[in-house]
Every structure is written in C-alpha cells, then in structure tokens.
Amino acid sequence: MSGPVTIIFETAQGRREVQAKIGASVMETAVMNNISGIEAECGGACICATCHVYTDNVPEELLKPMSSEEDDMLDMATAERRVTSRLSCQLRVTPELNNTVFIIPENQF
Amino acid sequence: MSAPIVIVGASHGGVQLAASLRQSGSDQEIILYSAEDVLPYHRPPLSKAYLSGEKDIEQILLRGPAFYDDHKIDLRLGDPVASIDTSARRITARSGDQAYSKLIIATGSKARRLTAPGHELAQIYTLRSLSDVLLLKEAMGAAQDIVIIGGGFIGLEFASTAAKLGKTVTVIEAREKLLMRALPAGIGDFLRDYHAGHNVHFHFNANFAEFEGDNGTLKAVRLADGTRIKADMALVGVGGEADLSLLAPLGLKMVSGGIEVDDFGRTSSEDVYALGDVAAARNLLVSEPMRLESVQNAVDQAKAVSAHILGQGAPATPVPWFWTDQYDLKVQMAGLARPDAVQTFRGDKDANAFSILETVDGRLVAVFSVNRAADHMAARRLIAEGTPLDPDLAADAGTPLMKTVKTV
Numbered sequence: 028m029s030g031p032v033t034i035i036f037e038t039a040q041g042r043r044e045v046q047a048k049i050g051a052s053v054m055e056t057a058v059m060n061n062i063s064g065i066e067a068e069c070g071g072a073c074i075c076a077t078c079h080v081y082t083d084n085v086p087e088e089l090l091k092p093m094s095s096e097e098d099d100m101l102d103m104a105t106a107e108r109r110v111t112s113r114l115s116c117q118l119r120v121t122p123e124l125n126n127t128v129f130i131i132p133e134n135q136f
Numbered sequence: 137m138s139a140p141i142v143i144v145g146a147s148h149g150g151v152q153l154a155a156s157l158r159q160s161g162s163d164q165e166i167i168l169y170s171a172e173d174v175l176p177y178h179r180p181p182l183s184k185a186y187l188s189g190e191k192d193i194e195q196i197l198l199r200g201p202a203f204y205d206d207h208k209i210d211l212r213l214g215d216p217v218a219s220i221d222t223s224a225r226r227i228t229a230r231s232g233d234q235a236y237s238k239l240i241i242a243t244g245s246k247a248r249r250l251t252a253p254g255h256e257l258a259q260i261y262t263l264r265s266l267s268d269v270l271l272l273k274e275a276m277g278a279a280q281d282i283v284i285i286g287g288g289f290i291g292l293e294f295a296s297t298a299a300k301l302g303k304t305v306t307v308i309e310a311r312e313k314l315l316m317r318a319l320p321a322g323i324g325d326f327l328r329d330y331h332a333g334h335n336v337h338f339h340f341n342a343n344f345a346e347f348e349g350d351n352g353t354l355k356a357v358r359l360a361d362g363t364r365i366k367a368d369m370a371l372v373g374v375g376g377e378a379d380l381s382l383l384a385p386l387g388l389k390m391v392s393g394g395i396e397v398d399d400f401g402r403t404s405s406e407d408v409y410a411l412g413d414v415a416a417a418r419n420l421l422v423s424e425p426m427r428l429e430s431v432q433n434a435v436d437q438a439k440a441v442s443a444h445i446l447g448q449g450a451p452a453t454p455v456p457w458f459w460t461d462q463y464d465l466k467v468q469m470a471g472l473a474r475p476d477a478v479q480t481f482r483g484d485k486d487a488n489a490f491s492i493l494e495t496v497d498g499r500l501v502a503v504f505s506v507n508r509a510a511d512h513m514a515a516r517r518l519i520a521e522g523t524p525l526d527p528d529l530a531a532d533a534g535t536p537l538m539k540t541v542k543t544v
Contacts, residue, residue, distance in 0.1 A: 055195045058197065058199060059194060061200045061202040069431060069459070070178030070180060071191075071195075072466075073509070099510035100513060103513035103516075
C-alpha cells in the first residue's frame with residue numbers, strides 16, 4: 028500500500044489527525060503539519076532531544092529499535108522519560124503506522 | 137498602535153525569534169523578510185542528507201507552510217531588504233518601505249570566495265544556501281574528480297558525501313591539521329584518518345594558487361608549490377563571513393567581524409538587535425565578543441532577543457554547542473576549545489567512540505565527542521554548572537560523565 032497514511036498527534040489541546048508521507052520521519056510530519064510542541068531544533072540530527080514523543084498507543088514492533096545514541100539523548104530530554112519515550116526524528120512513517128497516536132509531552136525544552 | 141517588529145533574514149534565528157515572540161504571548165505585528173523564495177529551512181542537512189538526496193526540501197523546512205499564517209507572522213519571501221535607516225526607523229525592501237518599532241538583523245553569513253586566477257570558471261562552487269546546493273547537486277552526477285579547498289566542517293561534510301558517491305576527492309588544507317581552531321588535534325587527526333580510509337586524499341600545509349581551465353572548463357587545481365590536482369569540480373570551503381552588506385551606513389559598533397551585541401542581542405543603536413551568524417557576543421566561556429556560526433547560537437540569541445523585547449529576564453547564558461556528521465560519525469562539541477586546558481581522553485578510538493574532555497582548574501570548559509552522545513549532553517549541563525570533575529572517574533568511559541562530578 029502506498030496511499031496516504033494518517034498519523035494522530037495528541038497534545039494537551041487534544042488530538043489532531045494529519046496526512047503523513049511514507050518515508051518521512053514522524054518529527055518531519057509533525058513540523059510540516061504545524062503540530063505545536065515538536066521543536067526539532069536540530070532538524071533531525073538526533074542532537075537536541077526536542078522532538079520527544081510518548082508511544083503508549085503504538086505497538087512496539089511497528090517502531091524501529093532504539094539506537095544507543097537515541098537512548099542517550101532521551102536520558103537528557105527535558106520532559107520526563109518514560110518506557111514509551113522515543114525521539115520522533117528517528118521514527119519513519121510506514122503504512123503500518125496508519126492511525127497510530129503519538130503523544131507530545133507538555134514541556135519540550 | 138506601534139509599528140511592527142521587523143526581522144531582516146528568515147534564518148534559523150529569525151524564524152525562532154518570531155516563534156518565541158508568539159510563544160511568549162506577543163500579539164504585535166511581526167514582519168519577517170527573506171531574500172530567498174523558499175520557506176525557511178534547516179541549513180545543516182544541506183551538505184548531507186539533502187545533498188545526498190536522502191531528504192527533500194519538505195523534510196528540512198524549519199516550520200510547516202501553515203505555521204506562519206497560523207501565528208500571524210507576515211513572512212515575505214523573495215523580498216530582500218535593500219537599505220535600513222535607523223534614524224527614521226524604516227527599512228526599504230523590494231516590496232516597499234516599512235516602518236518598525238524594533239528591528240532585528242538576522243542576515244546570517246555568506247561563504248567566503250576566492251579571487252585567484254580561474255575563479256570565474258563554472259565548475260567552482262560554494263555551499264551555504266539551498267540555491268548553492270541545487271547547483272552542486274546537479275553538477276555532482278557528472279563530476280568525478282572533486283577538489284575541496286579548505287578542510288573545515290563544510291569541506292569535510294561535503295567530502296564524506298562525495299566519497300560515499302564514489303568520487304575521487306582531494307582536500308586542500310592550508311594548515312598542518314584539520315579544524316585546528318575548533319577541535320583538539322586528537323579529533324582532527326582521527327577525522328583525517330577516517331576520511332583517508334574512505335579514499336579521501338589530503339594536502340596539508342598547502343597553499344592554493346589557482347584554478348586551471350581549458351575553454352571555460354575546470355581542469356585542475358594548482359597549489360603554490362606547483363602541485364597540480366586534476367579536477368572537474370571544486371568546492372571552496374574557506375569559511376564564512378558575516379553578511380555586512382546592509383550595515384555599513386548604520387554606524388553600528390562592530391567587533392570580531394560582526395555586530396557587537398550584549399546578552400540580550402542589543403546593538404549600539406536603540407531598538408536595533410542582531411542575532412545569529414551576523415552578531416558577535418560574549419558567552420559563558422569567552423570575555424571577548426565572538427561570532428559563532430551555529431544553530432545553537434542563533435536559537436539561543438533569538439530567545440534572548442525575544443525576552444528583551446517582551447521585558448522578561450535574561451535567559452541563562454548558553455553553553456555553545458555544535459555538531460558535524462561525516463560518514464557514520466557524529467562529532468559533537470560542547471563549550472569552546474582552549475589552549476590552556478588539560479585534556480582527558482575517555483572511550484575507544486578503535487571503536488570510533490570516544491571523547492576528549494578539556495578542563496581548566498578541574499572544571500569542564502569543553503567536550504569533543506565522537507559517537508558518544510551521552511558525553512555531549514552531559515557536558516552541556518556540566519559546563520554550565522561549572523562543577524569540578526574527578527579526573528580518574530572522568531577518564532573511565534564506563535562511568536557516565538554526569539557521575540564524574542567530584543564529591544567533597
């Protein structure tokens with residue numbers, strides 16, 4: 028399947044569904060769709076930890092495993108680190124992510 | 137009603153300032169002028185993921201297209217500012233005159249060019265803006281022998297992208313080592329060897345003399361000692377300089393090649409601020425104002441200017457940080473290199489994962505990391521806090537850097 032994929036972002040203001048491009052990162056999808064709370068200061072270089080998301084509602088097998096670098100960065104993220112914490116710049120949109128929800132922490136920086 | 141806040145330059149810092157003002161609740165009119173006709177974008181990926189085709193323009197935009205309207209930021213694309221009159225508080229752009237209440241100069245820097253014989257040949261490029269990279273990208277397919285003049289960050293990032301594409305790459309560096317101003321020799325030498333392992337050739341202590349052409353086509357690059365290096369494409373990466381073209385008539389106080397600003401980004405002229413590559417400021421580690429060409433510097437200065445415009449307190453003095461990606465190496469720098477610092481090594485060079493710590497009186501002033509993100513992130517905090525480290529613990533790569541603080 029190569030049709031549009033819907034990604035849902037949940038913030039304190041509520042949920043928003045957006046159309047995502049397959050192959051783009053979840054961070055890039057958020058930025059393109061003007062989702063507040065994803066700062067992505069470094070533009071996806073995995074060096075600022077300002078694109079932190081919680082993946083509580085995403086089946087783990089749909090996400091690529093975390094690199095040690097991402098792991099290290101998450102330790103230093105501003106918002107509380109949870110078991111479901113990921114950096115959205117490291118997650119690629121795939122057809123299987125259709126209708127999944129990414130939760131944005133309240134304080135990113 | 138007061139005149140708008142006018143930001144000249146939709147750079148990373150310019151866009152951040154507009155965003156910070158809105159985030160902090162300002163409802164004043166904001167006009168953001170850009171000389172370019174594309175939405176503001178991240179520059180670091182230009183020499184890497186964008187050049188290699190891994191990312192397209194949509195993937196490197198600073199903010200999505202709807203951001204500017206949604207936040208009532210009047211983004212004027214393709215609208216270069218031609219002159220500034222600080223006494224009349226007006227600017228003149230292509231679209232016309234505009235009065236301002238606050239003016240922010242965020243015009244960034246431009247690539248330094250060479251004026252040696254042959255510099256007008258078509259196959260000689262610089263790498264700074266999207267338009268530069270579009271030209272480069274188009275030309276790169278057919279090029280085989282690429283000579284890079286200048287072993288700085290841009291030159292080395294381009295070298296890694298070109299080497300991965302199977303090009304023959306030669307780097308000409310005027311000094312005896314790579315990146316001598318920014319990095320300790322231990323990192324510069326490591327990068328040299330890593331590039332050499334990817335078939336990049338180096339000429340050190342090499343003075344560039346001229347571009348040799350034939351019927352308008354680049355054929356070679358010639359060094360002062362007569363060495364001739366075959367080339368069908370050349371990249372000039374000899375650093376950036378602040379874009380001062382608009383500023384000469386303003387009489388602003390200048391220092392270190394930039395506009396002198398204080399901790400709030402204020403220039404010597406009332407209600408005129410400068411930020412990013414064009415500004416020279418003090419930071420936590422230096423007492424003399426300096427220009428820093430980095431995302432971190434642009435973003436932090438933008439936040440400081442926003443705070444001042446809105447009458448808020450000064451944000452904490454930032455620790456400079458920077459990164460460069462080459463091949464599978466992520467080189468990260470926190471703080472600034474100092475010649476008088478004591479160096480401590482931690483990690484494993486053979487595993488391509490190590491850091492060099494620099495301390496003065498036991499306190500961290502800089503950390504240079506290769507593939508050790510945790511060290512880098514910890515360093516940003518430890519340098520800001522200025523707490524002394526236990527040197528033995530710091531040398532042990534198995535102990536997290538955050539846990540190497542000396543206990544009294």
